[in-house]
Amino acid sequence: MTDRHDEHSNLSNPQKIATSLFAGACAGAVAKTAIAPLDRAKINFQVRAAQFSYRRCFKFLKESYINEGFISWYRGNSANLVRVIPSAAINFAAHEQWKRILGTDKHVKTPGRRFISGSLAGVTSATLTYPLDLARARMAVTNKTVYNNLFSVFLSIFRDEGATALYRGALLSIIGVLPYSGCVFFTYETLKHLRTDYDPHRPINKTERMIFGAVAGLVGQTASYPFDVIRRRLQTAAVIRPDESSLRALATTRKIIREEGIRRGLYKGVTMNWLKGPISVGVSFMTFDTLLRLIRRSSLFPQN
Template sequence: MSSNGATRRKQDKQSLHYIVRSGIAGGVAGSIAKTVVAPLDRVKILFQASNPDYSKYAGSWTGAFRAGAQIYRDTGIMGLLRGHSATLYRIFPYAAIKFMAYDQIEHILMPTRDQQTNLRRFTAGALAGMTSVFFTYPLDVIRVRMAFNTDTNHRPSFLYAISKIYHESATSAPASASTSTSTTASPASTLFSRFPILKFYRGFTVTIAGMIPYAGTSFLIWGFLRSRFLPPPPPSSKAKEKSHTVADLTIGALSGAISQTASYPFEVIRRRMQVGGLTHPDRWLGWRETVGTIWRVSGWRGFYVGLGVGYLKIVPMTAVSFTAWQWMKRVLEV
Protein backbone atom coordinates (compact mmCIF):
# COMPACT_ATOMS: atom_id res chain seq x y z
CA MET A 1 0.00 0.00 0.00
CA SER A 2 2.75 2.39 0.94
CA SER A 3 4.64 1.45 -2.23
CA ASN A 4 1.60 2.26 -4.37
CA GLY A 5 1.19 5.55 -2.53
CA ALA A 6 4.82 6.46 -3.13
CA THR A 7 4.51 5.59 -6.83
CA ARG A 8 1.37 7.68 -7.12
CA ARG A 9 3.04 10.65 -5.45
CA LYS A 10 6.03 10.32 -7.78
CA GLN A 11 3.77 10.27 -10.83
CA ASP A 12 1.81 13.26 -9.52
CA LYS A 13 4.96 15.34 -8.98
CA GLN A 14 6.22 14.58 -12.45
CA SER A 15 2.90 15.18 -14.18
CA LEU A 16 2.42 18.20 -16.45
CA HIS A 17 -0.47 19.38 -14.27
CA TYR A 18 1.77 19.48 -11.19
CA ILE A 19 4.70 21.10 -13.02
CA VAL A 20 2.50 23.89 -14.42
CA ARG A 21 0.96 24.65 -11.02
CA SER A 22 4.38 24.57 -9.39
CA GLY A 23 5.66 27.05 -11.98
CA ILE A 24 2.70 29.39 -11.51
CA ALA A 25 3.19 29.35 -7.74
CA GLY A 26 6.86 30.26 -8.10
CA GLY A 27 6.26 32.93 -10.76
CA VAL A 28 3.59 34.72 -8.75
CA ALA A 29 5.72 34.56 -5.59
CA GLY A 30 8.73 36.03 -7.37
CA SER A 31 6.68 38.84 -8.95
CA ILE A 32 5.17 39.86 -5.62
CA ALA A 33 8.54 39.88 -3.88
CA LYS A 34 10.29 41.82 -6.63
CA THR A 35 7.61 44.50 -6.73
CA VAL A 36 7.97 45.07 -3.00
CA VAL A 37 11.66 45.96 -3.36
CA ALA A 38 11.68 47.55 -6.84
CA PRO A 39 12.83 51.05 -5.67
CA LEU A 40 15.74 49.59 -3.70
CA ASP A 41 16.67 47.44 -6.68
CA ARG A 42 17.01 50.54 -8.86
CA VAL A 43 19.29 52.24 -6.31
CA LYS A 44 21.40 49.12 -5.85
CA ILE A 45 22.02 48.76 -9.58
CA LEU A 46 23.16 52.39 -9.79
CA PHE A 47 25.60 51.78 -6.92
CA GLN A 48 26.94 48.49 -8.24
CA ALA A 49 27.52 49.81 -11.73
CA SER A 50 29.21 52.97 -10.33
CA ASN A 51 26.83 55.37 -12.04
CA PRO A 52 28.65 58.75 -11.77
CA ASP A 53 25.47 60.62 -10.83
CA TYR A 54 24.91 58.48 -7.73
CA SER A 55 28.33 57.14 -6.70
CA LYS A 56 28.55 59.92 -4.09
CA TYR A 57 25.78 58.24 -2.12
CA ALA A 58 27.40 54.79 -2.03
CA GLY A 59 29.13 53.48 1.07
CA SER A 60 26.58 54.23 3.78
CA TRP A 61 23.21 52.92 4.93
CA THR A 62 21.63 56.36 4.57
CA GLY A 63 23.04 56.75 1.06
CA ALA A 64 20.39 54.47 -0.40
CA PHE A 65 17.58 56.60 0.98
CA ARG A 66 19.25 59.85 -0.14
CA ALA A 67 19.78 58.41 -3.63
CA GLY A 68 16.16 57.28 -3.71
CA ALA A 69 15.06 60.75 -2.64
CA GLN A 70 17.05 62.35 -5.46
CA ILE A 71 15.56 59.95 -8.00
CA TYR A 72 12.09 60.79 -6.70
CA ARG A 73 12.74 64.54 -6.90
CA ASP A 74 14.13 64.30 -10.44
CA THR A 75 11.74 61.80 -12.03
CA GLY A 76 8.97 61.04 -9.57
CA ILE A 77 7.71 57.62 -8.56
CA MET A 78 8.23 56.26 -12.08
CA GLY A 79 11.94 56.95 -11.72
CA LEU A 80 12.08 54.58 -8.76
CA LEU A 81 10.36 51.93 -10.88
CA ARG A 82 12.46 52.43 -14.03
CA GLY A 83 13.29 49.06 -15.50
CA HIS A 84 10.62 47.33 -13.40
CA SER A 85 8.57 46.35 -16.44
CA ALA A 86 11.58 44.46 -17.74
CA THR A 87 12.02 43.05 -14.24
CA LEU A 88 8.53 41.59 -14.26
CA TYR A 89 9.02 40.19 -17.77
CA ARG A 90 12.07 38.40 -16.39
CA ILE A 91 11.13 37.60 -12.83
CA PHE A 92 7.96 35.62 -13.54
CA PRO A 93 9.64 33.05 -15.82
CA TYR A 94 12.83 33.19 -13.69
CA ALA A 95 11.04 32.46 -10.42
CA ALA A 96 8.68 30.00 -12.10
CA ILE A 97 11.56 27.99 -13.55
CA LYS A 98 13.63 28.22 -10.35
CA PHE A 99 10.96 27.00 -7.95
CA MET A 100 9.57 24.47 -10.42
CA ALA A 101 13.08 23.11 -11.05
CA TYR A 102 13.77 22.95 -7.33
CA ASP A 103 10.57 20.96 -6.74
CA GLN A 104 11.61 18.46 -9.42
CA ILE A 105 15.29 18.23 -8.45
CA GLU A 106 14.41 17.96 -4.76
CA HIS A 107 12.06 15.09 -5.58
CA ILE A 108 14.81 13.30 -7.50
CA LEU A 109 17.60 13.87 -4.94
CA MET A 110 15.47 13.72 -1.78
CA PRO A 111 12.31 11.69 -2.43
CA THR A 112 11.90 11.01 1.31
CA ARG A 113 12.66 12.99 4.47
CA ASP A 114 15.30 10.45 5.49
CA GLN A 115 17.28 11.32 2.33
CA GLN A 116 17.36 15.06 3.01
CA THR A 117 20.88 16.32 3.68
CA ASN A 118 22.41 19.77 3.61
CA LEU A 119 24.59 18.86 0.64
CA ARG A 120 21.58 17.70 -1.36
CA ARG A 121 19.63 20.82 -0.42
CA PHE A 122 22.53 22.98 -1.59
CA THR A 123 22.90 20.99 -4.81
CA ALA A 124 19.18 21.16 -5.60
CA GLY A 125 19.10 24.91 -5.02
CA ALA A 126 22.23 25.57 -7.08
CA LEU A 127 20.97 23.48 -10.02
CA ALA A 128 17.55 25.14 -9.88
CA GLY A 129 19.13 28.61 -9.88
CA MET A 130 21.46 27.80 -12.77
CA THR A 131 18.58 26.39 -14.81
CA SER A 132 16.47 29.52 -14.37
CA VAL A 133 19.39 31.85 -15.18
CA PHE A 134 20.18 30.02 -18.40
CA PHE A 135 16.69 30.62 -19.79
CA THR A 136 16.08 34.17 -18.51
CA TYR A 137 19.47 35.91 -18.43
CA PRO A 138 18.92 38.20 -21.47
CA LEU A 139 15.94 39.76 -19.72
CA ASP A 140 18.17 40.62 -16.76
CA VAL A 141 20.68 42.39 -19.00
CA ILE A 142 17.87 44.47 -20.53
CA ARG A 143 16.53 45.34 -17.07
CA VAL A 144 19.95 46.49 -15.84
CA ARG A 145 20.46 48.69 -18.90
CA MET A 146 17.08 50.36 -18.32
CA ALA A 147 17.78 50.92 -14.63
CA PHE A 148 21.33 52.22 -15.27
CA ASN A 149 20.06 55.08 -17.46
CA THR A 150 19.69 58.36 -15.51
CA ASP A 151 18.84 60.72 -18.38
CA THR A 152 15.71 62.57 -17.23
CA ASN A 153 14.91 63.62 -20.81
CA HIS A 154 14.85 60.14 -22.23
CA ARG A 155 13.31 57.15 -20.52
CA PRO A 156 14.43 54.03 -22.40
CA SER A 157 11.70 51.59 -23.30
CA PHE A 158 12.01 47.83 -23.20
CA LEU A 159 12.25 47.63 -27.01
CA TYR A 160 14.72 50.53 -27.17
CA ALA A 161 17.01 48.78 -24.68
CA ILE A 162 16.88 45.60 -26.76
CA SER A 163 17.78 47.52 -29.94
CA LYS A 164 20.57 49.43 -28.19
CA ILE A 165 22.21 46.27 -26.88
CA TYR A 166 21.85 44.42 -30.17
CA HIS A 167 23.41 47.18 -32.30
CA GLU A 168 26.17 48.41 -30.00
CA SER A 169 29.70 47.83 -31.22
CA ALA A 170 32.02 45.49 -29.35
CA THR A 171 34.99 45.77 -31.68
CA SER A 172 35.34 49.23 -33.14
CA ALA A 173 37.62 51.27 -30.90
CA PRO A 174 37.51 55.08 -31.03
CA ALA A 175 40.47 56.81 -32.61
CA SER A 176 41.48 58.36 -29.30
CA ALA A 177 41.77 54.94 -27.75
CA SER A 178 43.78 53.41 -30.55
CA THR A 179 47.05 54.77 -29.24
CA SER A 180 46.69 53.13 -25.85
CA THR A 181 44.88 49.91 -26.69
CA SER A 182 45.29 47.39 -29.42
CA THR A 183 42.93 47.79 -32.37
CA THR A 184 43.01 44.09 -33.00
CA ALA A 185 39.69 42.60 -32.08
CA SER A 186 39.83 39.92 -29.44
CA PRO A 187 38.37 36.48 -30.24
CA ALA A 188 35.48 37.22 -27.89
CA SER A 189 34.72 40.56 -29.57
CA THR A 190 34.83 38.94 -33.00
CA LEU A 191 32.47 36.23 -31.85
CA PHE A 192 29.96 38.71 -30.45
CA SER A 193 30.16 40.83 -33.60
CA ARG A 194 29.27 37.80 -35.71
CA PHE A 195 26.53 36.70 -33.32
CA PRO A 196 24.96 39.87 -31.85
CA ILE A 197 22.42 37.85 -29.87
CA LEU A 198 25.25 36.86 -27.55
CA LYS A 199 25.53 40.49 -26.41
CA PHE A 200 22.52 39.74 -24.23
CA TYR A 201 24.73 37.32 -22.29
CA ARG A 202 27.27 39.87 -21.03
CA GLY A 203 28.43 38.69 -17.61
CA PHE A 204 26.74 35.29 -18.01
CA THR A 205 29.70 33.23 -16.80
CA VAL A 206 30.10 35.25 -13.61
CA THR A 207 26.34 35.03 -13.07
CA ILE A 208 26.42 31.26 -13.23
CA ALA A 209 29.40 31.21 -10.86
CA GLY A 210 27.58 33.49 -8.42
CA MET A 211 24.31 31.59 -8.70
CA ILE A 212 25.86 28.47 -7.21
CA PRO A 213 26.54 29.98 -3.75
CA TYR A 214 23.47 32.23 -3.90
CA ALA A 215 20.70 29.78 -4.80
CA GLY A 216 22.46 26.85 -3.17
CA THR A 217 22.89 28.62 0.17
CA SER A 218 19.40 30.15 0.01
CA PHE A 219 17.62 26.81 -0.42
CA LEU A 220 20.02 25.11 1.99
CA ILE A 221 19.21 27.51 4.85
CA TRP A 222 15.51 27.50 3.97
CA GLY A 223 15.23 23.72 3.92
CA PHE A 224 17.43 23.19 6.98
CA LEU A 225 15.61 25.68 9.22
CA ARG A 226 12.18 24.52 8.13
CA SER A 227 13.08 20.89 8.80
CA ARG A 228 14.27 21.84 12.27
CA PHE A 229 11.50 24.20 13.33
CA LEU A 230 8.56 23.51 10.98
CA PRO A 231 8.50 19.77 10.28
CA PRO A 232 5.68 18.76 7.91
CA PRO A 233 2.99 16.29 9.04
CA PRO A 234 3.93 12.62 8.54
CA PRO A 235 2.96 11.10 5.17
CA SER A 236 0.41 8.82 6.85
CA SER A 237 -1.43 11.81 8.30
CA LYS A 238 -4.33 13.31 6.36
CA ALA A 239 -3.81 16.69 7.96
CA LYS A 240 -2.67 19.49 5.68
CA GLU A 241 0.51 21.39 6.41
CA LYS A 242 -0.31 24.45 8.51
CA SER A 243 0.46 27.99 7.47
CA HIS A 244 3.35 29.56 9.40
CA THR A 245 3.56 33.01 7.84
CA VAL A 246 5.70 34.68 10.51
CA ALA A 247 8.08 31.72 10.69
CA ASP A 248 8.31 31.56 6.87
CA LEU A 249 9.13 35.27 6.73
CA THR A 250 11.81 34.90 9.40
CA ILE A 251 13.43 31.85 7.83
CA GLY A 252 13.25 33.45 4.38
CA ALA A 253 14.92 36.60 5.70
CA LEU A 254 17.79 34.61 7.21
CA SER A 255 18.18 32.65 3.99
CA GLY A 256 18.37 35.86 2.00
CA ALA A 257 20.91 37.54 4.30
CA ILE A 258 23.31 34.59 4.33
CA SER A 259 23.06 33.84 0.61
CA GLN A 260 23.51 37.51 -0.27
CA THR A 261 26.73 37.72 1.76
CA ALA A 262 28.12 34.57 0.14
CA SER A 263 27.49 35.65 -3.44
CA TYR A 264 27.61 39.45 -3.45
CA PRO A 265 31.10 39.93 -5.04
CA PHE A 266 29.91 37.92 -8.05
CA GLU A 267 26.91 40.20 -8.36
CA VAL A 268 29.04 43.36 -8.40
CA ILE A 269 31.29 41.90 -11.11
CA ARG A 270 28.24 40.84 -13.11
CA ARG A 271 26.68 44.33 -13.02
CA ARG A 272 29.91 45.92 -14.24
CA MET A 273 30.11 43.46 -17.12
CA GLN A 274 26.44 43.91 -18.03
CA VAL A 275 26.81 47.67 -18.50
CA GLY A 276 30.15 47.25 -20.25
CA GLY A 277 28.59 48.17 -23.59
CA LEU A 278 27.84 51.63 -22.17
CA THR A 279 30.97 52.29 -20.11
CA HIS A 280 33.46 50.67 -22.53
CA PRO A 281 31.81 50.48 -25.97
CA ASP A 282 35.19 49.96 -27.66
CA ARG A 283 35.82 46.48 -26.26
CA TRP A 284 34.43 43.48 -24.47
CA LEU A 285 34.90 43.46 -20.69
CA GLY A 286 36.03 40.12 -19.33
CA TRP A 287 36.38 38.65 -15.84
CA ARG A 288 40.02 39.61 -15.35
CA GLU A 289 39.71 43.22 -16.47
CA THR A 290 36.54 43.81 -14.47
CA VAL A 291 37.95 42.32 -11.26
CA GLY A 292 41.23 44.17 -11.76
CA THR A 293 39.48 47.51 -12.25
CA ILE A 294 37.36 47.10 -9.13
CA TRP A 295 40.41 46.11 -7.06
CA ARG A 296 42.58 49.01 -8.29
CA VAL A 297 39.91 51.63 -7.70
CA SER A 298 38.35 50.45 -4.43
CA GLY A 299 40.24 47.43 -3.11
CA TRP A 300 38.30 44.59 -1.51
CA ARG A 301 35.59 47.01 -0.40
CA GLY A 302 34.72 47.57 -4.05
CA PHE A 303 33.34 44.04 -4.25
CA TYR A 304 30.84 44.87 -1.53
CA VAL A 305 29.71 48.32 -2.69
CA GLY A 306 25.98 48.59 -2.21
CA LEU A 307 25.85 45.57 0.10
CA GLY A 308 23.88 47.58 2.65
CA VAL A 309 21.27 48.27 -0.02
CA GLY A 310 21.56 44.61 -0.98
CA TYR A 311 20.54 43.59 2.53
CA LEU A 312 17.71 46.11 2.55
CA LYS A 313 16.50 44.60 -0.70
CA ILE A 314 17.33 40.91 -0.60
CA VAL A 315 16.24 40.17 2.97
CA PRO A 316 12.61 41.30 2.55
CA MET A 317 12.53 40.04 -1.03
CA THR A 318 13.64 36.53 -0.11
CA ALA A 319 11.35 36.49 2.91
CA VAL A 320 8.34 37.52 0.82
CA SER A 321 9.33 35.24 -2.05
CA PHE A 322 9.58 32.05 0.02
CA THR A 323 6.47 32.92 2.04
CA ALA A 324 4.40 33.71 -1.06
CA TRP A 325 5.71 30.50 -2.66
CA GLN A 326 4.43 28.43 0.25
CA TRP A 327 1.13 30.32 0.23
CA MET A 328 0.64 29.80 -3.53
CA LYS A 329 1.50 26.11 -3.23
CA ARG A 330 -1.24 25.72 -0.64
CA VAL A 331 -3.69 27.68 -2.78
CA LEU A 332 -2.92 25.61 -5.89
CA GLU A 333 -2.64 22.39 -3.84
CA VAL A 334 0.88 21.69 -5.05
Protein backbone atom coordinates in the same frame (compact mmCIF):
# COMPACT_ATOMS: atom_id res chain seq x y z
CA MET B 1 10.00 23.77 -0.89
CA THR B 2 6.68 22.45 0.14
CA ASP B 3 5.92 20.89 3.47
CA ARG B 4 6.55 17.19 3.84
CA HIS B 5 2.94 16.12 3.50
CA ASP B 6 2.61 18.18 0.31
CA GLU B 7 5.76 16.70 -1.22
CA HIS B 8 4.13 13.27 -1.24
CA SER B 9 0.74 14.35 -2.64
CA ASN B 10 -0.99 12.33 -5.35
CA LEU B 11 -0.69 15.03 -7.99
CA SER B 12 0.99 13.92 -11.19
CA ASN B 13 4.41 15.39 -11.96
CA PRO B 14 3.06 17.62 -14.79
CA GLN B 15 0.48 18.99 -12.35
CA LYS B 16 3.21 19.67 -9.80
CA ILE B 17 5.24 21.49 -12.43
CA ALA B 18 2.26 23.59 -13.51
CA THR B 19 1.34 24.60 -9.96
CA SER B 20 4.93 25.40 -8.95
CA LEU B 21 5.44 27.48 -12.12
CA PHE B 22 2.34 29.56 -11.39
CA ALA B 23 3.07 29.99 -7.67
CA GLY B 24 6.71 30.81 -8.39
CA ALA B 25 5.78 33.45 -10.96
CA CYS B 26 3.42 35.15 -8.50
CA ALA B 27 5.99 34.96 -5.70
CA GLY B 28 8.69 36.57 -7.83
CA ALA B 29 6.44 39.39 -9.01
CA VAL B 30 5.23 40.28 -5.52
CA ALA B 31 8.69 40.13 -3.95
CA LYS B 32 10.53 42.15 -6.59
CA THR B 33 7.90 44.87 -6.83
CA ALA B 34 8.07 45.30 -3.07
CA ILE B 35 11.77 46.19 -3.14
CA ALA B 36 12.10 47.72 -6.64
CA PRO B 37 13.08 51.26 -5.47
CA LEU B 38 15.83 49.90 -3.22
CA ASP B 39 16.99 47.62 -6.01
CA ARG B 40 17.37 50.50 -8.46
CA ALA B 41 19.34 52.54 -5.92
CA LYS B 42 21.64 49.61 -5.22
CA ILE B 43 22.43 49.00 -8.89
CA ASN B 44 23.15 52.71 -9.37
CA PHE B 45 25.92 52.52 -6.77
CA GLN B 46 27.22 49.14 -7.90
CA VAL B 47 28.15 50.41 -11.34
CA ARG B 48 29.65 53.78 -10.32
CA ALA B 49 32.72 54.78 -8.32
CA ALA B 50 30.81 56.77 -5.68
CA GLN B 51 31.00 55.21 -2.22
CA PHE B 52 27.77 53.64 -0.99
CA SER B 53 25.94 54.82 2.13
CA TYR B 54 22.31 54.78 3.20
CA ARG B 55 22.34 58.60 3.20
CA ARG B 56 23.51 58.71 -0.43
CA CYS B 57 21.11 55.94 -1.32
CA PHE B 58 18.04 57.72 -0.02
CA LYS B 59 19.35 61.01 -1.46
CA PHE B 60 19.42 59.31 -4.87
CA LEU B 61 15.81 58.16 -4.40
CA LYS B 62 14.78 61.64 -3.25
CA GLU B 63 16.43 63.34 -6.23
CA SER B 64 14.92 60.79 -8.62
CA TYR B 65 11.49 61.53 -7.16
CA ILE B 66 11.95 65.32 -7.46
CA ASN B 67 13.42 65.26 -10.97
CA GLU B 68 11.46 62.41 -12.59
CA GLY B 69 8.55 61.65 -10.26
CA PHE B 70 7.45 58.64 -8.21
CA ILE B 71 7.40 56.37 -11.25
CA SER B 72 11.18 56.82 -11.60
CA TRP B 73 11.63 54.59 -8.55
CA TYR B 74 10.22 51.77 -10.63
CA ARG B 75 12.21 52.50 -13.78
CA GLY B 76 13.40 49.16 -15.07
CA ASN B 77 10.86 47.31 -12.96
CA SER B 78 8.79 46.35 -16.00
CA ALA B 79 11.91 44.77 -17.48
CA ASN B 80 12.62 43.33 -14.06
CA LEU B 81 9.19 41.71 -13.88
CA VAL B 82 9.53 40.35 -17.41
CA ARG B 83 12.72 38.70 -16.16
CA VAL B 84 11.66 37.87 -12.61
CA ILE B 85 8.32 36.25 -13.41
CA PRO B 86 9.76 33.52 -15.68
CA SER B 87 12.96 33.39 -13.61
CA ALA B 88 11.15 32.79 -10.32
CA ALA B 89 8.70 30.38 -11.96
CA ILE B 90 11.54 28.34 -13.45
CA ASN B 91 13.61 28.59 -10.26
CA PHE B 92 10.92 27.23 -7.94
CA ALA B 93 9.70 24.61 -10.40
CA ALA B 94 13.26 23.50 -11.21
CA HIS B 95 14.00 23.20 -7.51
CA GLU B 96 11.13 20.80 -7.00
CA GLN B 97 12.21 18.78 -10.02
CA TRP B 98 15.88 18.63 -9.01
CA LYS B 99 14.79 17.53 -5.54
CA ARG B 100 12.76 14.75 -7.13
CA ILE B 101 15.57 13.70 -9.49
CA LEU B 102 18.23 13.71 -6.77
CA GLY B 103 15.95 12.15 -4.15
CA THR B 104 16.57 15.05 -1.78
CA ASP B 105 15.32 14.33 1.77
CA LYS B 106 13.11 11.55 0.37
CA HIS B 107 13.74 8.82 2.92
CA VAL B 108 16.50 10.34 5.06
CA LYS B 109 17.81 13.86 5.47
CA THR B 110 20.35 14.73 2.77
CA PRO B 111 21.79 18.21 3.45
CA GLY B 112 24.33 17.90 0.61
CA ARG B 113 21.66 17.15 -1.97
CA ARG B 114 19.59 19.96 -0.48
CA PHE B 115 22.35 22.42 -1.42
CA ILE B 116 22.99 20.85 -4.83
CA SER B 117 19.32 20.87 -5.84
CA GLY B 118 19.09 24.56 -4.92
CA SER B 119 22.23 25.39 -6.89
CA LEU B 120 21.05 23.51 -9.97
CA ALA B 121 17.68 25.25 -9.81
CA GLY B 122 19.42 28.63 -9.82
CA VAL B 123 21.65 27.66 -12.76
CA THR B 124 18.65 26.45 -14.75
CA SER B 125 16.78 29.69 -14.20
CA ALA B 126 19.77 32.02 -14.72
CA THR B 127 20.76 30.38 -18.00
CA LEU B 128 17.30 30.68 -19.53
CA THR B 129 16.55 34.26 -18.44
CA TYR B 130 19.92 36.04 -18.48
CA PRO B 131 19.22 38.43 -21.44
CA LEU B 132 16.23 39.82 -19.53
CA ASP B 133 18.43 40.43 -16.48
CA LEU B 134 20.94 42.33 -18.61
CA ALA B 135 18.19 44.48 -20.14
CA ARG B 136 16.79 45.29 -16.73
CA ALA B 137 20.23 46.38 -15.45
CA ARG B 138 20.71 48.67 -18.47
CA MET B 139 17.33 50.34 -17.86
CA ALA B 140 17.99 50.77 -14.14
CA VAL B 141 21.15 52.87 -14.67
CA THR B 142 19.94 55.06 -17.56
CA ASN B 143 17.14 57.52 -18.21
CA LYS B 144 14.48 57.57 -20.91
CA THR B 145 16.71 59.37 -23.39
CA VAL B 146 18.85 56.23 -23.64
CA TYR B 147 16.21 53.48 -23.58
CA ASN B 148 12.48 54.10 -23.84
CA ASN B 149 11.37 50.56 -23.07
CA LEU B 150 12.48 46.96 -22.92
CA PHE B 151 12.24 46.52 -26.69
CA SER B 152 14.54 49.50 -27.27
CA VAL B 153 17.18 47.91 -25.02
CA PHE B 154 17.31 44.73 -27.09
CA LEU B 155 17.18 46.66 -30.36
CA SER B 156 20.05 48.91 -29.31
CA ILE B 157 22.19 46.00 -28.11
CA PHE B 158 21.62 44.06 -31.34
CA ARG B 159 22.43 47.11 -33.46
CA ASP B 160 25.44 48.51 -31.57
CA GLU B 161 27.00 45.53 -29.78
CA GLY B 162 25.81 42.38 -31.48
CA ALA B 163 23.70 39.45 -30.32
CA THR B 164 26.49 37.96 -28.18
CA ALA B 165 26.34 41.05 -25.95
CA LEU B 166 23.02 39.74 -24.59
CA TYR B 167 25.07 37.16 -22.69
CA ARG B 168 27.86 39.50 -21.57
CA GLY B 169 28.66 38.45 -18.01
CA ALA B 170 26.47 35.35 -18.26
CA LEU B 171 29.17 32.88 -17.21
CA LEU B 172 29.91 34.92 -14.11
CA SER B 173 26.19 35.13 -13.38
CA ILE B 174 25.82 31.35 -13.63
CA ILE B 175 28.88 30.82 -11.40
CA GLY B 176 27.56 33.40 -8.93
CA VAL B 177 24.13 31.82 -8.73
CA LEU B 178 25.61 28.52 -7.52
CA PRO B 179 26.44 29.75 -3.99
CA TYR B 180 23.46 32.11 -3.89
CA SER B 181 20.72 29.70 -4.92
CA GLY B 182 22.35 26.82 -3.09
CA CYS B 183 22.64 28.77 0.17
CA VAL B 184 19.12 30.22 -0.09
CA PHE B 185 17.30 26.95 -0.73
CA PHE B 186 19.54 25.00 1.65
CA THR B 187 19.03 27.49 4.50
CA TYR B 188 15.28 27.76 3.98
CA GLU B 189 14.73 24.00 3.71
CA THR B 190 17.00 23.31 6.69
CA LEU B 191 15.18 25.82 8.90
CA LYS B 192 11.86 24.23 7.94
CA HIS B 193 13.20 20.78 8.82
CA LEU B 194 14.53 22.03 12.16
CA ARG B 195 11.22 23.71 12.97
CA THR B 196 9.22 20.59 12.04
CA ASP B 197 11.52 18.37 14.11
CA TYR B 198 11.10 20.70 17.09
CA ASP B 199 7.30 20.82 16.88
CA PRO B 200 6.00 18.20 14.41
CA HIS B 201 2.35 18.63 15.39
CA ARG B 202 1.98 22.32 14.49
CA PRO B 203 2.07 23.41 10.80
CA ILE B 204 4.61 26.07 9.81
CA ASN B 205 2.78 29.40 9.69
CA LYS B 206 3.24 32.38 7.34
CA THR B 207 5.32 34.39 9.80
CA GLU B 208 7.76 31.53 10.24
CA ARG B 209 8.02 31.07 6.48
CA MET B 210 8.76 34.80 6.13
CA ILE B 211 11.45 34.67 8.82
CA PHE B 212 13.06 31.53 7.39
CA GLY B 213 13.08 33.11 3.95
CA ALA B 214 14.60 36.33 5.32
CA VAL B 215 17.43 34.42 7.00
CA ALA B 216 17.98 32.42 3.81
CA GLY B 217 18.10 35.63 1.77
CA LEU B 218 20.65 37.19 4.13
CA VAL B 219 22.94 34.15 3.90
CA GLY B 220 22.61 33.84 0.12
CA GLN B 221 23.12 37.54 -0.62
CA THR B 222 26.26 37.74 1.52
CA ALA B 223 27.81 34.63 -0.01
CA SER B 224 27.31 35.70 -3.62
CA TYR B 225 27.41 39.51 -3.51
CA PRO B 226 30.82 40.07 -5.22
CA PHE B 227 29.57 38.10 -8.23
CA ASP B 228 26.58 40.43 -8.41
CA VAL B 229 28.75 43.57 -8.42
CA ILE B 230 31.03 42.25 -11.18
CA ARG B 231 28.05 41.06 -13.24
CA ARG B 232 26.42 44.50 -13.05
CA ARG B 233 29.66 46.19 -14.13
CA LEU B 234 29.88 43.89 -17.15
CA GLN B 235 26.23 44.37 -18.05
CA THR B 236 26.29 48.18 -17.88
CA ALA B 237 29.86 48.98 -19.03
CA ALA B 238 28.71 49.96 -22.53
CA VAL B 239 26.48 52.76 -21.20
CA ILE B 240 28.27 53.77 -17.97
CA ARG B 241 31.99 53.02 -18.52
CA PRO B 242 32.67 52.72 -22.26
CA ASP B 243 36.40 52.31 -21.58
CA GLU B 244 35.61 49.06 -19.74
CA SER B 245 33.27 47.63 -22.38
CA SER B 246 35.97 45.29 -23.70
CA LEU B 247 37.03 44.01 -20.27
CA ARG B 248 36.04 40.51 -19.22
CA ALA B 249 35.16 39.24 -15.77
CA LEU B 250 38.68 38.72 -14.37
CA ALA B 251 39.97 42.03 -15.70
CA THR B 252 36.92 43.83 -14.31
CA THR B 253 37.44 42.17 -10.93
CA ARG B 254 41.10 43.22 -10.80
CA LYS B 255 40.18 46.78 -11.77
CA ILE B 256 37.55 47.02 -9.02
CA ILE B 257 39.92 45.67 -6.38
CA ARG B 258 42.80 47.88 -7.53
CA GLU B 259 40.78 51.11 -7.66
CA GLU B 260 38.16 50.60 -4.95
CA GLY B 261 39.29 47.69 -2.79
CA ILE B 262 37.36 44.63 -1.68
CA ARG B 263 35.05 46.07 0.96
CA ARG B 264 34.29 49.33 -0.88
CA GLY B 265 34.37 47.71 -4.31
CA LEU B 266 33.29 44.08 -4.40
CA TYR B 267 30.99 44.57 -1.41
CA LYS B 268 29.77 48.06 -2.30
CA GLY B 269 26.09 48.31 -1.42
CA VAL B 270 26.00 44.98 0.41
CA THR B 271 24.30 46.63 3.39
CA MET B 272 21.46 47.57 1.06
CA ASN B 273 21.17 43.91 0.16
CA TRP B 274 21.01 43.09 3.85
CA LEU B 275 17.93 45.31 3.96
CA LYS B 276 16.18 44.41 0.73
CA GLY B 277 17.43 40.83 0.29
CA PRO B 278 15.76 39.34 3.38
CA ILE B 279 12.55 41.24 2.60
CA SER B 280 12.48 40.03 -0.99
CA VAL B 281 13.37 36.41 -0.30
CA GLY B 282 11.12 36.24 2.76
CA VAL B 283 8.13 37.56 0.81
CA SER B 284 8.97 35.27 -2.10
CA PHE B 285 9.15 32.04 -0.10
CA MET B 286 6.11 32.88 2.01
CA THR B 287 4.06 33.75 -1.10
CA PHE B 288 5.19 30.65 -2.97
CA ASP B 289 4.60 28.16 -0.16
CA THR B 290 1.25 29.65 0.83
CA LEU B 291 -0.07 29.93 -2.73
CA LEU B 292 1.20 26.49 -3.71
CA ARG B 293 -0.54 24.80 -0.78
CA LEU B 294 -3.79 26.64 -1.53
CA ILE B 295 -3.72 25.63 -5.21
CA ARG B 296 -2.83 22.01 -4.54
CA ARG B 297 -5.56 21.68 -1.96
CA SER B 298 -8.18 23.19 -4.31
CA SER B 299 -10.27 21.40 -6.91
CA LEU B 300 -8.36 22.99 -9.82
CA PHE B 301 -6.08 19.97 -10.03
CA PRO B 302 -8.05 16.85 -9.10
CA GLN B 303 -5.79 14.23 -7.63
CA ASN B 304 -5.25 10.85 -9.28
